[in-house]
Amino acid sequence: MKPIQVGLLGIGTVGSGTFHVLQRNQEEIRRRAGRGIEITMVADLDVARARSVVGDQVQVVNDARAVIANPDIDIVIELIGGYGVAKSLVLEAIAAGKHVVTANKALLAVHGTEIFAAASAKGVMVAFEAAVAGGIPIIKALREGLTANAIQWIAGIINGTTNFILSEMRDKGLDFDVVLKEAQRLGYAEADPTFDIEGVDAAHKATLMSAIAFGIPVQFDKAYVEGITKLSAADIRYAEQLGYRIKLLGITKRAANGIELRVHPALVPAKRLIANVEGAMNAVMVQGDAVGTTLYYGKGAGSEPTASAVIADLVDIARLHTADAAQRVPHLAFQPDEMSDAPVLPMSQVVTSYYLRLSVSDEAGVLARVTGILAGAGISIDAVLQREADEVGGEGSTHTDLIILTHDTVEGTMDRAIAEMQALPTVLAPITRIRKEELA
Amino acid sequence: MKPIQVGLLGIGTVGSGTFHVLQRNQEEIRRRAGRGIEITMVADLDVARARSVVGDQVQVVNDARAVIANPDIDIVIELIGGYGVAKSLVLEAIAAGKHVVTANKALLAVHGTEIFAAASAKGVMVAFEAAVAGGIPIIKALREGLTANAIQWIAGIINGTTNFILSEMRDKGLDFDVVLKEAQRLGYAEADPTFDIEGVDAAHKATLMSAIAFGIPVQFDKAYVEGITKLSAADIRYAEQLGYRIKLLGITKRAANGIELRVHPALVPAKRLIANVEGAMNAVMVQGDAVGTTLYYGKGAGSEPTASAVIADLVDIARLHTADAAQRVPHLAFQPDEMSDAPVLPMSQVVTSYYLRLSVSDEAGVLARVTGILAGAGISIDAVLQREADEVGGEGSTHTDLIILTHDTVEGTMDRAIAEMQALPTVLAPITRIRKEELA
Numbered sequence A, B: 001m002k003p004i005q006v007g008l009l010g011i012g013t014v015g016s017g018t019f020h021v022l023q024r025n026q027e028e029i030r031r032r033a034g035r036g037i038e039i040t041m042v043a044d045l046d047v048a049r050a051r052s053v054v055g056d057q058v059q060v061v062n063d064a065r066a067v068i069a070n071p072d073i074d075i076v077i078e079l080i081g082g083y084g085v086a087k088s089l090v091l092e093a094i095a096a097g098k099h100v101v102t103a104n105k106a107l108l109a110v111h112g113t114e115i116f117a118a119a120s121a122k123g124v125m126v127a128f129e130a131a132v133a134g135g136i137p138i139i140k141a142l143r144e145g146l147t148a149n150a151i152q153w154i155a156g157i158i159n160g161t162t163n164f165i166l167s168e169m170r171d172k173g174l175d176f177d178v179v180l181k182e183a184q185r186l187g188y189a190e191a192d193p194t195f196d197i198e199g200v201d202a203a204h205k206a207t208l209m210s211a212i213a214f215g216i217p218v219q220f221d222k223a224y225v226e227g228i229t230k231l232s233a234a235d236i237r238y239a240e241q242l243g244y245r246i247k248l249l250g251i252t253k254r255a256a257n258g259i260e261l262r263v264h265p266a267l268v269p270a271k272r273l274i275a276n277v278e279g280a281m282n283a284v285m286v287q288g289d290a291v292g293t294t295l296y297y298g299k300g301a302g303s304e305p306t307a308s309a310v311i312a313d314l315v316d317i318a319r320l321h322t323a324d325a326a327q328r329v330p331h332l333a334f335q336p337d338e339m340s341d342a343p344v345l346p347m348s349q350v351v352t353s354y355y356l357r358l359s360v361s362d363e364a365g366v367l368a369r370v371t372g373i374l375a376g377a378g379i380s381i382d383a384v385l386q387r388e389a390d391e392v393g394g395e396g397s398t399h400t401d402l403i404i405l406t407h408d409t410v411e412g413t414m415d416r417a418i419a420e421m422q423a424l425p426t427v428l429a430p431i432t433r434i435r436k437e438e439l440a
Helices: A013-024 A026-033 A047-054 A064-069 A085-095 A105-122 A138-145 A160-172 A176-186 A200-214 A233-241 A303-320 A366-376 A389-393 A411-422 B013-024 B026-033 B047-054 B064-069 B085-095 B105-122 B138-145 B160-172 B176-186 B200-214 B233-241 B303-320 B366-376 B389-393 B411-422
Strands: A004-009 A037-043 A059-061 A075-078 A099-102 A151-157 A244-255 A258-269 A281-288 A292-299 A351-361 A381-386 A399-406 A432-436 B004-009 B037-043 B059-061 B075-078 B099-102 B151-157 B244-255 B258-269 B281-288 B292-299 B351-361 B381-386 B399-406 B432-436
Touching: A004 A013, A004 A064, A004 A303, A013 A026, A013 A037, A013 A047, A013 A303, A026 A037, A026 A303, A037 A047, A037 A064, A037 A303, A047 A059, A059 A064, A064 A085, A075 A085, A075 A303, A085 A099, A085 A105, A099 A105, A099 A303, A105 A200, A138 A151, A138 A200, A138 A281, A138 A292, A138 B138, A138 B303, A151 A200, A160 A176, A160 A233, A160 A244, A160 A281, A200 A244, A200 A258, A233 A244, A233 A351, A233 A399, A233 A432, A303 B138, A351 A366, A351 A411, A366 A381, A366 A399, A366 A411, A389 A399, B004 B013, B004 B064, B004 B303, B013 B026, B013 B037, B013 B047, B013 B303, B026 B037, B026 B303, B037 B047, B037 B064, B037 B303, B047 B059, B059 B064, B064 B085, B075 B085, B075 B303, B085 B099, B085 B105, B099 B105, B099 B303, B105 B200, B138 B151, B138 B200, B138 B281, B138 B292, B151 B200, B160 B176, B160 B233, B160 B244, B160 B281, B200 B244, B200 B258, B233 B244, B233 B351, B233 B399, B233 B432, B351 B366, B351 B411, B366 B381, B366 B399, B366 B411, B389 B399
Parallel strands: A004 A037, A004 A075, A037 A059, A075 A099, A258 A432, B004 B037, B004 B075, B037 B059, B075 B099, B258 B432
Antiparallel strands: A151 A244, A151 A281, A244 A258, A281 A292, A292 B292, A351 A399, A351 A432, A381 A399, B151 B244, B151 B281, B244 B258, B281 B292, B351 B399, B351 B432, B381 B399
């Protein structure tokens, strides 16, 4: 059978990796897929760079639409990124009857409903294993490996930049700003790191996993998104003393009245495997009602790890491009006419537990007033850590840190309790609130 | 579309779990698969017990062949186990044109070549996700998720019984025999635990992963198999002092001149995630040339975790049973006419590093003689731990323990060096040799 021909839009880090891996492992991939898979045409604005990557045997153009218009191309890989031109090109490729492979989590988390509908109408596949957790085959695990289960929750370290920063902060006791600069110098953080450190990238990925796990449409606009920029070295240290580590988690959860979808820093018990995922590595925990807890770990970014996921999608398409819709795996795991209308819950309705740090006057009765407010709100306390004043503020200090761990409570209730505590004259600075996830 | 009808052979722990999960999640599974999946007929020698599990709506017989002969049944689940009647029934089901789902690692590791050939000739699928690592979708990850990669090695904790025993031995400082009895009492070990504790079960699973990873036929007879029965509490303690934990690993590896396939206890650096997999949990590390290190973790046994894998296979078959061979994933990941003839290497040609424990006389020159033998064999030493005699044998003792960690060497060379050291008059007891895997 003749090789399936692939066109590549955008040959940066992941595109180069995809080209090189396909070339290096072409025999092994052909022996698995049953036919060759070849990138025969590449579009990139920087034609010279593209040519330097792919050599003379591949057609290089600066116009992505020339790739889409090429009738010999069966599959288009979109690695341009972003919501803009990438969206038009993906929709045009679909309209031209091409299957699409993309690593573009932002595009799918925001415009997935439109894109998947167009693909289904045209009878083509849009595959996106590379969009979540890089080389870890988590989309396949969720969409095919765990089909027996009512998924209960997913919690993942799905952004390598922020995990690297948090690992360094803990390891070296440094503050966020210092470590961010180091991460940028080492190439673990981009020059404009906003999407990573503010949790947006993780929220794109969590949105995709949420849709697949629960059969709901992608709803990035409903996700709660909180980054790591406000975390202090002190919180990481206190968490450690209490037996926890702080990780930026993408969480989606089936609750009684809807679906939770949220990204924020969270205390995780230090003994959990996922708490020990360090540096730029990713890991996703999935809890299913039949299988129990599973975890998937690997490199969440980088040239060849991401290429590994792109090529796995190419092999799937090479097998199934002649199949009918019933023989293919639905884009969002559930059949398009079998999606759920369960709402994504507002953050005020989410139930979780909390770490609170209050900077308080070192005087009698403070703890009683604070715990009185929590008791009044029906929030039960799991642990309290009160530091000696001179440990926190130096000798003769008149303020100290009061750390409280709570049991599960509704976020809206906690919001009100925090407002009430904040109004106490003995509470000297804005209260720090970090959510806590036992992941048991 | 009418539900796909499934016949179940053997309704013990996993069979009951499969029936219950299919029933409990039938709506969710139908919404994913695009059609219902129903167990409509069950065969078990204990008809009364089977009836008590499935109720009145399912046909129960004591003759498995009646299930295979039923023309309404599309898929047969074989959960009888073993090499005997299970083999005949699987082959008869295939001959009758039924797809087969099985959790029977022993059967496939030994007779897989015959069974897969029969299935391919008949155009049916034999699916076996449940045969390796229970609910972890490791077969799917290897066979579909990592198709881009030249797999370099796999190392897995793939037997929950032995991992439970090793965890308890380390945790409580107890010897093997004591913990085995406790494991039997708790139901983590069977009355006859031979297959588990001698490494045979793990070797069945490693054999299947080896075939899928490297495109070689299943060759259980070539696997090196060593269990955990000879491990002492002392070795676990010394390993800990050196920064390692001892795990029973199933390992398969691509070497220059063939494939390694082996099951044995191994020292693993304590900081690796897999070293922290405790109790009856399973985890599999897979190293691919593009993706780097990945890890898959979850419950490796039990009723519903294993059912999760069985049902995932049912959903795959429900999608692909009308597809042609090119559209299906090959049984052993590679197309049947594209298998490799790379040999499975004899253990004497395996390259790894070692932990050695020698009980020696507490006299001058012993260390020099031992290290001299290793140097003469070209084996380089990574670390030495020599205990004070009275710590090992009590006050006034004249013998002590000498612990040596080596760098990589060929097993055959190590065999000869051990024989030479063993012959020294100052070496007082059989030398303990445990392999060491850095898994980096």
